[in-house]
Amino acid sequence: MAWDDFLGQDKASTLLQAFINSGRIPTALIFSGVNGVGKFSLAKEFAKSCNCIEAKSAPCDKCVNCLGIDKETHPDLFIIRPLGKANEITIDMIRELQRFLNLSPQIADRKFFIIDSADRMNIESSNAFLKSLEEPPLDSVVILVSSNSNSLLPTIKSRCQMVKFHPLRKDVIKTILEEKLNLESIRADYLAGISQGSMAIALKFKDLDASKIVNTMSSFLRPAEFLKSKGMELYEQRGVLKEKIEYLIFFLRDILYLNADAPELVMLAKNNGISTDRSKNTKDIIAKIEKLEYLYNALDSNVSSELVYKIIRTIWQEVSVYNEVFS
Numbered sequence: 001m002a003w004d005d006f007l008g009q010d011k012a013s014t015l016l017q018a019f020i021n022s023g024r025i026p027t028a029l030i031f032s033g034v035n036g037v038g039k040f041s042l043a044k045e046f047a048k049s050c051n052c053i054e055a056k057s058a059p060c061d062k063c064v065n066c067l068g069i070d071k072e073t074h075p076d077l078f079i080i081r082p083l084g085k086a087n088e089i090t091i092d093m094i095r096e097l098q099r100f101l102n103l104s105p106q107i108a109d110r111k112f113f114i115i116d117s118a119d120r121m122n123i124e125s126s127n128a129f130l131k132s133l134e135e136p137p138l139d140s141v142v143i144l145v146s147s148n149s150n151s152l153l154p155t156i157k158s159r160c161q162m163v164k165f166h167p168l169r170k171d172v173i174k175t176i177l178e179e180k181l182n183l184e185s186i187r188a189d190y191l192a193g194i195s196q197g198s199m200a201i202a203l204k205f206k207d208l209d210a211s212k213i214v215n216t217m218s219s220f221l222r223p224a225e226f227l228k229s230k231g232m233e234l235y236e237q238r239g240v241l242k243e244k245i246e247y248l249i250f251f252l253r254d255i256l257y258l259n260a261d262a263p264e265l266v267m268l269a270k271n272n273g274i275s276t277d278r279s280k281n282t283k284d285i286i287a288k289i290e291k292l293e294y295l296y297n298a299l300d301s302n303v304s305s306e307l308v309y310k311i312i313r314t315i316w317q318e319v320s321v322y323n324e325v326f327s
Helices: 010-022 039-051 064-071 091-101 123-132 170-181 185-194 199-204 210-220 223-229 234-259 282-298 305-319
Strands: 028-032 077-080 111-115 140-146 161-164
Touching: 010 039, 010 161, 028 039, 039 064, 039 111, 039 140, 077 091, 091 111, 091 123, 170 185, 170 199, 185 199, 185 234, 210 234, 234 282, 234 305, 282 305
Parallel strands: 028 140, 028 161, 077 111, 111 140
Antiparallel strands: none
C-alpha cells in the first residue's frame, strides 16, 4: 500500500513520514483512536517504510521485508494481541516481547513490536512493559495500538510519542464502501452515516438483518435476560452493552430519516416495530443519540453496567411499539 491509500488519516501519515525522512524514529509510539480507522494497518505500513530495501519513505511492497511484514511472518516483526477468555495481554506475553527486544535484528534495519489493543494489558503486564521503555534498544520500535489510550498507565504514555487517529469522515467511509466493496451509493451513504467514523462499524452492519436485530434487542431488554448477563466477565458484559447501543443508535438515526421525509435512507426501522408517530421531536432523538454515544465510550471506564442497561432499556421502550416485551 501507499501512504495515500490511508484515507482520512493525513495528519498521522504526514507525521510518520516526517520521522522517516528525518531519520529520527521514536523507539516507542502510541497509535490512539477509535476502532476501525486504520491504526494497526498504518503501524505495519510504518514498519515496512522503515525497513523497505528498495525505497526510503514509501514501501515498495515487493521486497522480502515488505512482503514478510505484510504477511506478519517477518522475523523482526513481533505482534501481540489479547488472548484467552479474559481477552487480556498477559505478563507472559510481555516477557516474551522483552526477550526479543534484547536481540539484534535478523534481516531488517529495525525490529518492530506492535501491541494491538494495548489497553488490554492488565496491571502486571503494564508494569512489566514499563520496564521495557526505560532503556529501549535504538534498533527497535514499539507501537502501542489503542482505542482507549486513557486506560494506559500515565508513566507509559509519558515515555511514548503519541500519534492521534481521528474518526473517518462520512465521505471517506462512503468512498471506501463504494470503490472497495462496490456498494450502491445510497447503501454506502447510510452505512457511512451510522458508522460513527469507524470502518469496523460500517462493515459490521453491511449485511443487516433488521428483524433479527429487533428480536435480539427486544429479548435482551427483558430484565431477566440482563440478569443472565451478569454472570459474564465484566469485559464481556460491556461488549454486549456496546453492541446493543450500536443497534439502538442505528434505529434512532432511522427515525431521524423518517422525520426528515427521507424513507429511502431507512434500513432498520421500516416495518420492524419502530414508532414513527411518537418520536417527532428531532432534538429529543439527537439528544438520545448523543447520550448513547457518551455511554458507549464511558463503558471503557468504570461506569455502572446496570445503569447503562437501564438507560438503553428506557430509550428502546420509548421508540419501540413492542411494549409487551417489557411487561
